[in-house]
Amino acid sequence: MTVRTRFAPSPTGFLHIGGARTALFSWAYAKKHGGQFILRIEDTDVERSTPAAVQAIMDGMHWLGLDYDEGPFYQMQRMDTYKKVLQTMLDKGTAYHCYSSKEELEALREAQTLAAAKPRYDGKWRPEAGKTLPIVPAGISPVIRFKNPQTGSVVWDDLVKGRIEIANAEMDDLIIARADGTPTYNFCVVVDDYEMGITQVIRGDDHVNNTPRQINMLNALGATVPQYAHLSMILGDDGQKLSKRHGAVSVMQYHEDGYLKEAVLNYLARLGWSHGDAEIFNMQQFCDWFDLDHITPSAAQFNTEKLSWLNAHYIKEANIDELSSDIATRLAALNIEVKLQPKLQDVLGLYRERVNNLNQLANDIAYFYALPQASASDIEKHITPEVKPALHELAGQLATIEWTAEAIHHEINQVVTRLQLKFPKIAMPLRVMLIGIAQSPSIDQVMALLGQKETLARIQTVLKY
């Protein structure tokens, strides 16, 4: 049987880090086994679902390169199918109409909670051999409930958590269609997983409790039960649960925040899954290695520092043209236009080794294309009266030489030696004058890239004071 997995988000918000990892694992599992990965949009909650959220989710998946083989399928467009199945179940007696009102149910729940019992439906309208049902009230449209078995238990071997057994006595008859006739989540999932031939359901931990109900419905439908793999959740950097109010951000935010998708992907893959000591691997390797056996069943805390470490690695590895185009975009956002000289690729070649973030990279090299603004304290600290003569002398010499890093280095050495100064004594003020801060790569290389004319102009500007 060919493997078919799916990612089934509800379009009520962006694709966050947890959803992205679920999608990644489902995707990788399908790839690993030469199967299909399906995208299904669970939009039956009309109130909260939005087209913008659908777009946001697809944008996130697209950025990460999580391509799907089938879909997107929208549940709202599959109503006919659901209604047909609903009718079949009603006919077969595995589902029934329930006329209990929302108010009635709420009161019931309240009473049960008060009595410290598990809130659940009391089975008032559940048909039973020899049982007389209440009189159907006029003018009330009923909901449809699934007739869940009341004895025995549901057992499945979770591919992540192992054997899980839940007693049917713990479950009540869940509503599978609302009063307005629209089917609900657990029912749609069952019908879809069945009809789409899903073989492995890989989803979040929070669905563990839905699984036995879904298995019961699958059985009622005479369907093959897929395998289930429940992924534990991802906690925020602070160990707290991620929520809209606290720390949950779109994966696209990582793009904006200067992370390469390769880093995010590698990080996510390694969060809750491992392959021996492997830390750095590309998606091809990940798909080759991926298995459900090595997923940790416990929750994992997100660690931005490790993500940054991976980001640094992938910035070094990145294709230089792709990196350039990314950085040019970020510079544009800073209102800095990349000029022809120095070539952005060359500048990046000098800088990419030292950073772990693309925004930082753009920011660090901005001075090549825009005038830097040194702080008064840096100027005061480094451009002291005693080095000014040296700087003047150097400036004069630099105007005459061939403009290469070697020649510049040689020239600085000459001046330094002649005036009996330490190299940093002159390198630091040069940095402040040229770059605006006292930290940079090798100053001679920076100057070589900046160009003779620009370098001298910047030096003169400062020395005039």
Add this chain to the structure above:
RNA sequence: GUCCCCAUCGUCUAGAGGCCUAGGACACCUCCCUUUCACGGAGGCGACCGGGGUUCGAAUCCCCGUGGGGACGCCA
């Protein structure tokens, strides 16, 4: 409250009864490299939640605690 799940360095994890004196990675600390800041290199610090079993032998299996999390909607 009921049910379900989880538990190894600060963090991500390796670990399938002897390869464990518990390994790797991030972070941190020290040193080296050095023209500053980084990068890089070499070291270091640092964990099996507690208690009972089972066994010749337990991080690993079982039970009980404890702690954390999840579910209990005409949400998904």
